[in-house]
Amino acid sequence: MEWIQQLVNGISLGSIYALIALGYTMVYGIIKLINFAHGDVFMVGSFVGFYSIVGLGLDFFTALVLAMIFCAIFGVLIERIAYKRLRNATRIAALITAIGVSLLIENGFIFTWGPQPKAFPDIIANGSFEILGAKISIKSILILSISITLMVILQFIVHKTKIGKAMRAVSHDNEAARLMGINVDNTISATFAIGSALAGAAGVIFGLYYTKIDPLMGIIPGIKAFVAAVLGGIGIIPGAMVGGLVLGVIETFVNASGFSLWRDAAAFVILILILIFRPNGIFGKNTREKV
Amino acid sequence: MLSVKDIDVYYGNIHALKGLSLEVNEGEIVTLIGANGAGKSTLLKTLSGLLKPKAGTIHYLNSSIVGKPAQTIVKAGISHVPEGRRVFANMTVEENLELGAYTRKDKKGIAEDLAKIYETFPRLLERRKQLSGTLSGGEQQMLAMGRAIMSKPKLLLLDEPSMGLAPLMVQTIFQVIDDINKQGTTILLVEQNANMALSVANRAYVIETGRVILSGTAKELQASEEIKMAYLGGHV
Numbered sequence: 001m002e003w004i005q006q007l008v009n010g011i012s013l014g015s016i017y018a019l020i021a022l023g024y025t026m027v028y029g030i031i032k033l034i035n036f037a038h039g040d041v042f043m044v045g046s047f048v049g050f051y052s053i054v055g056l057g058l059d060f061f062t063a064l065v066l067a068m069i070f071c072a073i074f075g076v077l078i079e080r081i082a083y084k085r086l087r088n089a090t091r092i093a094a095l096i097t098a099i100g101v102s103l104l105i106e107n108g109f110i111f112t113w114g115p116q117p118k119a120f121p122d123i124i125a126n127g128s129f130e131i132l133g134a135k136i137s138i139k140s141i142l143i144l145s146i147s148i149t150l151m152v153i154l155q156f157i158v159h160k161t162k163i164g165k166a167m168r169a170v171s172h173d174n175e176a177a178r179l180m181g182i183n184v185d186n187t188i189s190a191t192f193a194i195g196s197a198l199a200g201a202a203g204v205i206f207g208l209y210y211t212k213i214d215p216l217m218g219i220i221p222g223i224k225a226f227v228a229a230v231l232g233g234i235g236i237i238p239g240a241m242v243g244g245l246v247l248g249v250i251e252t253f254v255n256a257s258g259f260s261l262w263r264d265a266a267a268f269v270i271l272i273l274i275l276i277f278r279p280n281g282i283f284g285k286n287t288r289e290k291v
Numbered sequence: 292m293l294s295v296k297d298i299d300v301y302y303g304n305i306h307a308l309k310g311l312s313l314e315v316n317e318g319e320i321v322t323l324i325g326a327n328g329a330g331k332s333t334l335l336k337t338l339s340g341l342l343k344p345k346a347g348t349i350h351y352l353n354s355s356i357v358g359k360p361a362q363t364i365v366k367a368g369i370s371h372v373p374e375g376r377r378v379f380a381n382m383t384v385e386e387n388l389e390l391g392a393y394t395r396k397d398k399k400g401i402a403e404d405l406a407k408i409y410e411t412f413p414r415l416l417e418r419r420k421q422l423s424g425t426l427s428g429g430e431q432q433m434l435a436m437g438r439a440i441m442s443k444p445k446l447l448l449l450d451e452p453s454m455g456l457a458p459l460m461v462q463t464i465f466q467v468i469d470d471i472n473k474q475g476t477t478i479l480l481v482e483q484n485a486n487m488a489l490s491v492a493n494r495a496y497v498i499e500t501g502r503v504i505l506s507g508t509a510k511e512l513q514a515s516e517e518i519k520m521a522y523l524g525g526h527v
């Protein structure tokens with residue numbers, strides 16, 4: 001029952017992509033910006049988790065929460081310092097700024113703390129159990145449970161709370177939202193905070209799963225999560241979740257079928273295929289007017 | 292209640308309002324008529340804080356609201372139903388109405404006002420769990436007005452509420468406008484349907500290329516030959 005095992009691995013990996021993809025899609029939904037620095041927030045989250053456990057001796061869950069809080073603040077700072085003044089600028093100017101912020105974080109990090117990879121502490125039991133002849137690791141289940149819990153909380157925030165409703169209103173029609181008395185600046189900041197917190201959580205569980213973290217670790221997962229967001233339909237929250245899971249599973253099966261060298265290429269092949277055949281993604285409406 | 296003096300509003304180089312002045316007294320329905328592109332929507336957007344005038348003053352209940360952010364103006368009691376309704380199509384009817392009460396904290400009062408709006412617009416009650424994007428134009432207009440009333444405005448700004456609606460629906464909407472006014476809300480009504488607007492209004496301003504060219508009571512304007520020619524489709 002090798003394939004069940006691979007499916008579980010794929011879903012765990014995919015749930016990490018999904019957590020990152022949510023931040024891309026939420027920020028895109030609200031200010032139409034592809035935040036290329038998002039993968040770096042994920043990296044920072046991983047390092048905050050690492051130092052919380054190794055440096056401060058905290059347990060895994062406290063480290064996870066700390067990384068989320070740190071990244072939430074970090075994400076809001078990025079938005080307030082770099083992006084806010086570009087609200088009315090051209091899209092390309094904002095995009096170039098995002099790439100600049102990404103390079104600044106990566107190189108600033110290397111400059112300050114050095115380029116060496118770190119070994120993420122192995123603080124969760126390495127056990128596994130068997131279901132239907134498939135060996136499922138406790139780590140995969142833990143990763144999956146954390147991701148699902150966070151996504152449920154996110155759904156609750158977006159649909160049931162006042163700030164969530166404000167976020168949806170602003171992303172649909174910024175001007176009409178202002179007429180409701182919604183503070184658009186604060187709503188955008190809240191979106192960055194939530195998206196970045198999810199990326200931070202993804203960073204910590206990624207460290208737990210792959211055990212090696214480094215300052216450039218955010219680039220590839222960042223790009224893949226972006227593909228996942230486009231796959232699901234950029235700007236659509238359930239789309240990011242499904243896109244992440246689909247991508248993780250496809251990638252794992254490509255890997256397991258003996259094409260491990262093609263693993264990273266899978267995401268790009270998918271991206272090209274979506275852009276050709278379904279540019280609005282799985283959940284996107286087929287409207288052509290929105291550019 | 293509202294006093295606008297000599298405001299100049301620009302979109303980049305386009306000078307949209309040129310030294311425009313007008314007054315709205317408590318309890319009135321004042322209508323603003325004028326051709327497409329005259330600057331009617333621009334004026335409402337300036338009053339609700341979406342645009343900032345380059346010059347001039349706006350006083351509301353004796354305090355200046357020039358340059359204040361939109362959320363402050365909503366809290367102060369001015370609510371704006373924009374041209375084209377602009378309902379949140381991705382949200383349900385009830386969520387739209389709740390967003391109208393975004394600046395309010397009094398849960399009980401909000402629930403009461405919601406019930407009142409459903410009473411005024413029974414159609415919205417039938418469709419409360421439906422996505423507002425699926426409503427007809429008339430229902431969206433009701434929703435946009437209901438949403439604005441949820442903020443408990445003292446002054447309601449309506450931008451072309453009858454646009455694109457069937458005659459029967461236009462009647463309904465104007466009936467509601469009259470009712471809202473009778474319950475104590477002052478109304479500034481922008482309309483291209485000048486006949487209808489003058490029939491409910493107390494006073495009117497006619498604007499052309501960013502300036503007030505004529506003003507008076509609704510009766511005076513209805514009787515004016517000039518207005519009949521230009522806006523009421525009348526023959527001399």
Ligand SMILES: Nc1ncnc2c1ncn2[C@@H]1O[C@H](COP(=O)(O)OP(=O)(O)O)[C@@H](O)[C@H]1O
Nearest residue numbers: 302305307325326327328329330331332333334
């Ligand atoms: N967003 C905008 N950018 C540039 N010009 C605008 C914009 N909105 C309106 N205008 C211009 O301002 C003038 C007044 O427009 P508007 O207030 O919408 O007129 P009305 O509501 O009376 O039809 C018009 O000349 C219009 O072309």
Ligand SMILES: [Mg+2]
Nearest residue numbers: 331332333374
């Ligand atoms: Mg207009």
